[in-house]
Amino acid sequence: MISLRHIPYHFCLAIFLCAPLPVFATPAITCHCFTDRSYDAARPTAADPYFLANAQNSFLAAAYKVDKKSIVLSKQRGTSSDDLWLAHGIASRSGRSADSLLQTKQTKASWNDVLAHLGINTKSLGGKLAGAAAARQPDARLAEAVVDDLLVNNRLLDEQELSALRRSGGTNQEVIISSLLAIKTKKTARQLLQQVKSGSTSWGGLMSKAGMEPASFQKEFSVLLKSR
Template sequence: MILRMIFLSALLLMALPALANPLSAVTCHCFTDRSYDAARPEAADAYYLAATQNTFFAKLFKTEKKLLVRGKQKGMLMEDFWVAHYVAGQAKSSAETLLKARYEHPNWSATLAAQEIDGQSLEPFFTNALASEASGTRLDRVIVDELLPRHGVLNKGDIAPLRQAGLENQELLMVALLAKKSGQTAQAVAQGKSATGKSWSALFHEAGIDIARIDSEIDDLLRHSG
């Protein structure tokens, strides 16, 4: 009997990876450092980056940040949130439904097909990106690169150089806020960060951007853009 129980336990342990749902991986978003500390200038950068992107995303798509955070804690990826909410707005669908469906399919092309959403009915820039998804095109980056100029957050001509410099979605938003506060161009801000090696939280501190008031900062950015 004991040997039989040991055998069954071993089989169960071997099966766990196969039974695991893609959403079962929990990502912690309980940031320890949430304010700039001159003694540890990079300690709060992860929080600043996440808070800025989450706030901008929530206001752009008129959703709640807490839903975004909960989704991430369940293992959902930020890149999928960008795609799901963009497509939902275009196709008059539910972002929540699309997100859940995404983890039942290998990619977004298959997900949209399963949801009976014709990629050709979406905007051309996204349709073209979707066609090259299998070859590695990052759909979230394509969406961000389209929406930021569309909402006047960054100039269209600034996007490519900033991407070539290695900036991700979160960092583009940081640069946009810093450029607005300082009156510099986005490229000048990015070049200055690269040259000085300063942390994002240090740059926000120097520019007078209070991360505790990030909602009003993003409101102001969107209100005076475009």
């Protein structure tokens, strides 16, 4: 049984209400609080949204060495996962800060516009992100490119496996959590994703069998990123 201390909803809400929003920001609010945070065999998929979000936040925090709490708070304030991936991904390749990039994004319709406004050469971004930006792909695709570059460059997935996951409709969250579970279980990420999508198991069920706790995600990713 996977267990994790529940953070009361009212506590999450209080954090959000007390946190000051930038005066220039008017994002849609997306509460990042989850009622179900532990695996229940009687309701095997109930906590999957939490496990998926936790894995993504943990990977982002480990990859860019940022405080995971700040990522959660940013999402509670309305910053999307795509914006966070792109802000940190572009910051790591351009010498600019993620915060300044997010501020610029508040006044622009897309990340392509941000790059153009700041005069950032798409070629300097490197990897899949450079190609996607040069082709002026939508923000969601640019964010996928950031995630894909991290997974491949750090050898958590190879190109073939990653392509198979994306062709199967794997989201950033699903690709990230399946890459970690594949390493822990010695199965392929593609097999794990297909099992979940077919309804034969859930992410919580896979974690339970692997003896994994969501609280360990960031540490697991940090170790993997250092060893590769």
